[in-house]
Every structure is written in C-alpha cells, then in structure tokens.
Amino acid sequence: MDTSHFFPLPDKAALTSxxxxxxxQEVPVPSAVLDVAKIQENCRLMLDAVQELDVAFRAHVKTHKTLELTRYQVGHDCKDVRLICSTIxxxxxxxxxxxxYQAQGAKANVLYGVPPGISHLNRLAGFIQTVGAGTLTLMTDHPAQLDAAEQISILTNTTVKVFLKTDSGYHRAGQLPKDKTMEALVQAALALEAREHLEITGFYSHNSLSYGGSSPLEAMDNLRIEIDACTLAAQHNLPSDVxxxxxxxxxISCGASPTALxxxxxLSKSVDTVSTVSADALRTSLATAKKHNIHFEIHAGVYPTFDMQQVSAASRSDTNLRPGTHFHDSIAFTVLSEVCSEYPTRTENPEALINAGCLALAREPCKSYRGHGVVSPWNMLTGYDAYSPDQRVIVDRVSQEHGILQWENRGRNDPLPVEYSQRIRIWPNHACITGAQFGWYLVVDSESEDEDIVKDVWVRWRGW
Known part of the structure; x- marks a missing residue:
C-alpha cells in the first residue's frame, strides 16, 4: 500500500510568502536554518575532489530530503546523476x-539503500515504470531478496540493477566478503543475471565505524578497509575471468561522510597528508581495484550540512579549509532557538532555559563532548569562542520542549553570555536526525549583505 499521500507536504509558495x-529575529522558533553559502562550498569541495581523483560519486539525500540541496550535491549540469535514498x-x-536531469540529456540512477521488502515491490516497480529502465538499483544482502528483485524485473519487463551489500566491520547490514551467505548471494545473482532479470552493479559498503575516528589518517584508513573488503568480496566470489x-x-561503492570526506x-593541495602511509595505502587499494576491472564510487550524505559529529571525526586536513576558518565553519545547518529563562545560582553552574528540547534537537550523542548541541557564534557577544571547549556554551540536557544551556567547562561559574529573549543558533550533533524534526528549512546566505534574511524556504520530505 502506498501511504505517501498521508504525509502531505506544506505548500512551498505559502511558506515563501x-x-x-x-x-x-522575526521568524517563529525553534526553526531549522540552512546556510546556502556553506552548502555550496561543502558540495563544491566534494565535486572538485571526485573530479581531480577521477572517481564516481553517489550522493545520499536522506540527511536533508530536499530537491534543492540534491541539485547542489550532484551539480546542476551533471550528466551522470547517481543518488541514494533510504525511504520509498x-x-x-x-x-x-x-x-x-533526463531532459538535460543526463543518465540517472537511484539506489534504494534498504534491502527490498515484499511490501514495497509495487512502489519500486512504479518508480521504474515512471522514469524508465536503469533508473533504480536495489540493495541486496541475502539470496531471498533476489526473489523480490526478480518480481520487479517481471513487473517492469526490465533488467534490475543490484548492489551486493558487504559488511566491512560495522555489522549494521551486509555479508562478510568470504561468508557462505555472500557466496550464495553472488551465485544466485549470477544465475538471474544470465537470464537478464538482474544486473550486478557491484559491491557496496558503509562503514560507520569511521565516525569514531579523530583524524584524517584514521578516516583514510577506514576508507581503505571498506575498499579492501569490497574488492575481496569481488575477487573471492567471482571467477577472475568473469x-x-x-x-x-x-x-565498488564505499563511504560514510567521514571516509568520503x-x-x-x-588532493594535490593537501601537502600535509598527501605523502603519509595512510594516504599511500589508500591509493594502493584504489589502484588494486582498478587493475581487476573494478571501478570505484564514493558515496556520502551528511557532508553538505555538516554537524558536530563530522567536526569531531576530523576526517579532512585543515589545508582543505579556507584561510582563517575552522571545521565548525562548515556547519550549514543550525537550529534557531530563544532563551526563555535564566538560572544564575540555581545549581553550582549557571544555566539558562531555551525553547528547543529533544523534539527540536534530537538526543543524538557526540563523542567529543557531553551535550546535545553547541551554541554557535551567531548573535553572541564579541569575544564568545564557540570553538573552544573551555569557552563555549552547550545544550547540556534536554527534555521534550526544553533545553538547558551550560558552560561546557563545568569548572566555570561566571555568568553565561546570554540573556532572556536572546536568539541563538545551535550546531546540532547529527544533522540527519535533527532535520527530521522539521517540515522545512529557512534558507539564509552568509555571503550576502544581510546574512540574517530568509532568502528561500526548502520543503523537507516526510514519511516512508
């Protein structure tokens, strides 16, 4: 059953009006705010990297769920549009x-990133029937799922593309490269490929263990692990001549945002990491895959908006940043909130109340600090340092609609640099989950003459 019509979207024309x-300073709070200038820069850096390195790119849309940002991810003039989604x-x-994009002469393909359930067959087939053969790829990690893929092939009278999900250590989904179930999956897929019901696109991995890293070297090592796992899956399960x-x-499609970043x-400009053991090992893995007639595709999702988790993973060298900027300055998504009360002496630490709790910020943790968000420099007093754990204010705890501000450094007892009715913008821990709390984004532009003026409203998709 198609239930999408039970999740109606707000009218964009009414929102922009x-x-x-x-x-x-005028809009209702809490609100989700996107900085389009930072989004453009984050997307440009990714597209420049894949172009210089001559690798393919597949953009995940699950973080933002908007048409507007998807265009920035793939490029407005892209001729090979590769996307991933997590919901029908x-x-x-x-x-x-x-x-x-098809009207512009581009080819397009969307990977449905969850192994197909029987309940989704008609909707998945309907997508192919609407936009054409070759536009949908399925994620599979068990032979039983190939029956569903074959049914879609029969329903649409097309060959259905499939990725074979490979577990490279995260254990969320996928089979280990040399596991017997992976062997059975490959053999079953080859049999259906011979009957032209399926086309094996390749092997796919997503290693979110990379979120636990804290340096560019760790991020490159984690990407190499993904590439090696997918290459091993191909070499072990397919005869060399095949x-x-x-x-x-x-x-082989690999990446989570830290590894993709x-x-x-x-890149040639990354002089401080370009000659490291980790960088050389990653290049070797890419070259090894290419020697075996295997092409490399990188995929990522949260990088356009960035968030505190991406800052803490520190996967990019700072040589990739603009002079005078910090990793936090890549965060394009903030939650606009308001200070509703002050508690200077209620506890050992001064506190303040804001009208953004877990339903606005989510309860996602971040490994680098204890809170649920960091108060950004926007609208704060001169001298406030949002980049320093000793100097910044965080959302220390949340309830449903309330958040409590505190110094991150619990040893500080001086007054918080906020006051009643002051508006603040909060850097969230996890943009994907925080974004899900909102129906639309207010879009501003930090490169414009007035960076506080709403330039557009992007409607966020809802439902499953």
Missing part, C-alpha cells in the same frame, strides 16, 4: 528531479 525577506518516499519525491571480462566493469586529503 510567509517567510521570504523576514529576519531570523524519498524515491517518489526524487521523480521530478530525475525527469529534469571479473575481467564483464561487459560493464564492476563497481577523507578523499579530499589525496
């Missing part, structure tokens, strides 16, 4: 964009 030209609703909402003589080269460390 209400918010366009308004200041962030995202797939449905991408249809206008797919048609738009691998070498496939009409289309096999693809780490490829920027291989």
């Amino acid at each position: 209400a918010f366009l030209g308004k200041s962030l 609703a995202e797939l449905d909402h991408l249809i206008p964009l797919i048609k738009e 691998l070498a003589n496939r009409p289309k080269p096999l693809v 780490s490829i920027q460390n291989l």
Whole structure:
C-alpha cells in the first residue's frame, strides 16, 4: 500500500510568502536554518575532489530530503546523476528531479539503500515504470531478496540493477566478503543475471565505524578497509575471468561522510597528508581495484550540512579549509532557538532555559563532548569562542520542549553570555536526525549583505 499521500507536504509558495525577506529575529522558533553559502562550498569541495581523483560519486539525500540541496550535491549540469535514498518516499519525491536531469540529456540512477521488502515491490516497480529502465538499483544482502528483485524485473519487463551489500566491520547490514551467505548471494545473482532479470552493479559498503575516528589518517584508513573488503568480496566470489571480462566493469561503492570526506586529503593541495602511509595505502587499494576491472564510487550524505559529529571525526586536513576558518565553519545547518529563562545560582553552574528540547534537537550523542548541541557564534557577544571547549556554551540536557544551556567547562561559574529573549543558533550533533524534526528549512546566505534574511524556504520530505 502506498501511504505517501498521508504525509502531505506544506505548500512551498505559502511558506515563501510567509517567510521570504523576514529576519531570523522575526521568524517563529525553534526553526531549522540552512546556510546556502556553506552548502555550496561543502558540495563544491566534494565535486572538485571526485573530479581531480577521477572517481564516481553517489550522493545520499536522506540527511536533508530536499530537491534543492540534491541539485547542489550532484551539480546542476551533471550528466551522470547517481543518488541514494533510504525511504520509498524519498524515491517518489526524487521523480521530478530525475525527469529534469533526463531532459538535460543526463543518465540517472537511484539506489534504494534498504534491502527490498515484499511490501514495497509495487512502489519500486512504479518508480521504474515512471522514469524508465536503469533508473533504480536495489540493495541486496541475502539470496531471498533476489526473489523480490526478480518480481520487479517481471513487473517492469526490465533488467534490475543490484548492489551486493558487504559488511566491512560495522555489522549494521551486509555479508562478510568470504561468508557462505555472500557466496550464495553472488551465485544466485549470477544465475538471474544470465537470464537478464538482474544486473550486478557491484559491491557496496558503509562503514560507520569511521565516525569514531579523530583524524584524517584514521578516516583514510577506514576508507581503505571498506575498499579492501569490497574488492575481496569481488575477487573471492567471482571467477577472475568473469571479473575481467564483464561487459560493464564492476563497481565498488564505499563511504560514510567521514571516509568520503577523507578523499579530499589525496588532493594535490593537501601537502600535509598527501605523502603519509595512510594516504599511500589508500591509493594502493584504489589502484588494486582498478587493475581487476573494478571501478570505484564514493558515496556520502551528511557532508553538505555538516554537524558536530563530522567536526569531531576530523576526517579532512585543515589545508582543505579556507584561510582563517575552522571545521565548525562548515556547519550549514543550525537550529534557531530563544532563551526563555535564566538560572544564575540555581545549581553550582549557571544555566539558562531555551525553547528547543529533544523534539527540536534530537538526543543524538557526540563523542567529543557531553551535550546535545553547541551554541554557535551567531548573535553572541564579541569575544564568545564557540570553538573552544573551555569557552563555549552547550545544550547540556534536554527534555521534550526544553533545553538547558551550560558552560561546557563545568569548572566555570561566571555568568553565561546570554540573556532572556536572546536568539541563538545551535550546531546540532547529527544533522540527519535533527532535520527530521522539521517540515522545512529557512534558507539564509552568509555571503550576502544581510546574512540574517530568509532568502528561500526548502520543503523537507516526510514519511516512508
């Protein structure tokens, strides 16, 4: 059953009529705010990296769930549009964009990133019937799922593309490269490929263990682990002659945002990491895959908005930043809130109340500090240092609609640099989860003459 119509989207024209030209000092709070200038820069860095390194790129849309930001991810003039989504609703909402790029002469393909359930067959088939053959790739990690893929092939009278999900250590989904279930999956897929019901695109991995890293070297090492796992899966489960003589080269698709961002460390300008053991090992893994007729594709999702988790992973060398900027300055997504009360002496530490709790910020942890968000420099007194753990204010704890501000350094007892009715913008821990709390984003531009004025409103897709 298609339930998408039970999740109606707000009218963009009505939203822009209400918010366009308004200041962030006027709009209701809490609100989700996107800085389009930072989004453009984050997307440019990724596209420049894949172009210089001559690798393919697949953009995940689950973080933001908007048409507007998807265009920045793939590039407005892209001729090879590769996307990933996590829900059927995202797939449905991408249809206008797919048609738009097809009209420009581009080929387009969307990977549905969850192994297909029987309940989704008609909707998945409907996507192919709407936008054409070759536009959908399925994620599979068990032979039983190939029956569903074959049914979609029969329903649409097309060959269905599949990725074989490989577990490279995270254990969320996928089979280990040399596991018997992976062997059975490959053999079953080859049999269906011979009947032209399926086409094996390649092997796919997502290693979110990379979120636990704290340096560019760790991020590159984690990406190499992913690449090696997918390469091993291909070499172990496919005869060498089959691998070498496939009409289309096999693809290994790897990445989580920290590992995907780490490829920027291989660029010619990244002089401090370009000659390290980790960088050299990563290049070797890429070269090894290429020798075996395997093409490399990087995928990522949260990098356009960035967040505190990405800052803490520190996967990019700071040589990739603009002079005078900090990793935090890449965060394009903030939650606008307001100080509703002050508690200077209620506890050992001064505190303040804001009207953004877990339903606005989520309860996602971040390994680098204890809080649920960091108060950014926006609208704060001169001298406030949002980059220093000793100097910044955090959302220390949350309830449903309330958040409590505190110094991150619990040893500080001087007054908090906020006052009643002051508006603040909070850097969230995890943009994907925080964004899910909102129906739209207010879009501002920090490169414009007045960075506090709403320039656009982007509607966020909802439902499954």
